[in-house]
Amino acid sequence: MFDASSNALTVSRSGFTAKSLGGGRRFALQGRKDTLEGVAKAFGLAEAPAMLQSASAGDCTLLRLAPQELFIIAGEAGLPEAVTTYLGTVPNSLVEVSERQVGWTLEGERLRDTLAALSPLDLRTKSFPVGTATRTLFGKADGMLWRTDENSFHLEVWRSFAPYMVAMMDAAALDASW
Amino acid sequence: MLLIRCPYCGERAEVEFSNGGEAHIDRPADPMSLSAEEWAQFLYMRDNPKGLIAERWRHAHGCNRFFNAIRDTRTDRFVVTYEIGQPRPDVTPEQAAEAAR
Numbered sequence: 001m002f003d004a005s006s007n008a009l010t011v012s013r014s015g016f017t018a019k020s021l022g023g024g025r026r027f028a029l030q031g032r033k034d035t036l037e038g039v040a041k042a043f044g045l046a047e048a049p050a051m052l053q054s055a056s057a058g059d060c061t062l063l064r065l066a067p068q069e070l071f072i073i074a075g076e077a078g079l080p081e082a083v084t085t086y087l088g089t090v091p092n093s094l095v096e097v098s099e100r101q102v103g104w105t106l107e108g109e110r111l112r113d114t115l116a117a118l119s120p121l122d123l124r125t126k127s128f129p130v131g132t133a134t135r136t137l138f139g140k141a142d143g144m145l146w147r148t149d150e151n152s153f154h155l156e157v158w159r160s161f162a163p164y165m166v167a168m169m170d171a172a173a174l175d176a177s178w
Numbered sequence: 179m180l181l182i183r184c185p186y187c188g189e190r191a192e193v194e195f196s197n198g199g200e201a202h203i204d205r206p207a208d209p210m211s212l213s214a215e216e217w218a219q220f221l222y223m224r225d226n227p228k229g230l231i232a233e234r235w236r237h238a239h240g241c242n243r244f245f246n247a248i249r250d251t252r253t254d255r256f257v258v259t260y261e262i263g264q265p266r267p268d269v270t271p272e273q274a275a276e277a278a279r
């Protein structure tokens with residue numbers, strides 16, 4: 001049950017769980033197309049992920065949230081040296097946003113019903129395949145949703161929205177479980 | 179709720195977007211050579227058509243990019259959306275009739 005006085009930012013209902021993500025670092029990188037392609041090469045990838053797609057390289061995941069933007073989910077070590085070295089040579093905007101983001105792993109057989117209460121996005125596998133990532137609205141909060149698996153999503157919001165998101169997901173999961 | 183086709187993200191709900199006013203208004207290259215009337219024309223004067231209008235829209239809760247759209251002001255139907263920098267596309271009579279429906 002949701003407890004507003006608790007700091008435990010998790011949801012556990014029958015058919016839906018949201019487990020808090022721990023650790024890791026986050027980077028928002030903006031640059032022109034050539035810069036993003038160069039970064040992908042520095043990560044060891046053949047090319048930057050296409051719009052709304054993702055790619056992983058080592059313990060980093062690159063999410064293409066906009067034509068000019070890569071959102072990078074990294075381990076505690078941060079970005080590889082090859083990447084920071086390359087970014088020192090081209091115009092770009094790289095901002096560490098680790099402290100800004102909180103996230104959850106979403107799972108359960110009522111996952112889609114629960115998310116449907118928060119967002120009108122079509123989340124069927126045929127229109128939102130595994131690996132797709134996008135920013136969108138969940139209720140009134142901006143969030144970033146990434147499908148990591150057929151039956152699991154990775155959701156991140158800005159830190160101050162976390163209690164709101166947990167309360168919304170909890171209410172939606174309760175509705176979906178009936 | 180309207181669906182709006184972002185040129186980068188595909189069809190999304192209207193709540194993700196914000197309107198940026200009329201499109202294809204170029205800032206004069208040399209403002210100092212303009213009269214006050216001409217400058218006011220650029221700053222303030224906008225068409226207010228009953229029918230098709232080209233507007234800027236921003237996918238504010240998505241990819242955050244501006245793009246242009248042609249919309250019918252009577253029905254709120256979108257005819258076409260296109261990237262910033264492209265010329266205003268031609269609208270066929272069939273498209274215009276569909277938008278006015």
